[in-house]
Amino acid sequence: MSVALLLTVGGLTTVGLYLVTARTLSRIILGFSLLGHAAVIAILTAGGPPGAAPITGQGTDPIANPVPQALALTAIVISFGLTLFLLALAGRQHQLTGDDLVEDDLEDQRIARSGENRSDNASIEGAP
Numbered sequence: 707m708s709v710a711l712l713l714t715v716g717g718l719t720t721v722g723l724y725l726v727t728a729r730t731l732s733r734i735i736l737g738f739s740l741l742g743h744a745a746v747i748a749i750l751t752a753g754g755p756p757g758a759a760p761i762t763g764q765g766t767d768p769i770a771n772p773v774p775q776a777l778a779l780t781a782i783v784i785s786f787g788l789t790l791f792l793l794a795l796a797g798r799q800h801q802l803t804g805d806d807l808v809e810d811d812l813e814d815q816r817i818a819r820s821g822e823n824r825s826d827n828a829s830i831e832g833a834p
Contacts, residue, residue: 712751725740731799735792738792
C-alpha cells in the first residue's frame with residue numbers, strides 16, 4: 707500500500723510543480739492545491755499504520771501516533787489559506803486586466819538587463 711501512496715505523492719507533486727510554473731493564475735492555484743494534497747498524503751503516509759485510539763486505551767493494537775494527523779490538519783489549513791489568497795489575487799487581476807495571465811514585471815526585466823550588462827563589462831575588462 708505504501709508504494710501506491712508514494713506514487714500518488716510523486717504524481718501529485720510532479721503535476722503540481724508543472725502547473726505552478728505556468729503563466730496563468732488559474733493553473734498556479736490548481737498547482738498549489740495539488741501540492742497541498744501531496745503534502746497531506748505524504749505526512750499521513752509517514753505516520754505509519756493505523757492503531758488504536760489513544761484515549762480509550764482498549765485493545766491489543768498499538769496506540770496510533772496523533773502527531774501526523776495534527777500536522778496534516780495544519781497543512782490543510784495552510785493550503786486552504788493560500789488557495790483563498792491566490793483566488794483573491796486572481797479575482798483582482800481579472801478585475802484590472804480582464805484575464806488571468808501573469809505578465810513580466812518591468813522592474814525585474816530592467817534589473818536582469820543591468821545584471822547582464824555588468825557581466826558583459828566584467829568579461830570585457832578581464833579579457834587580455
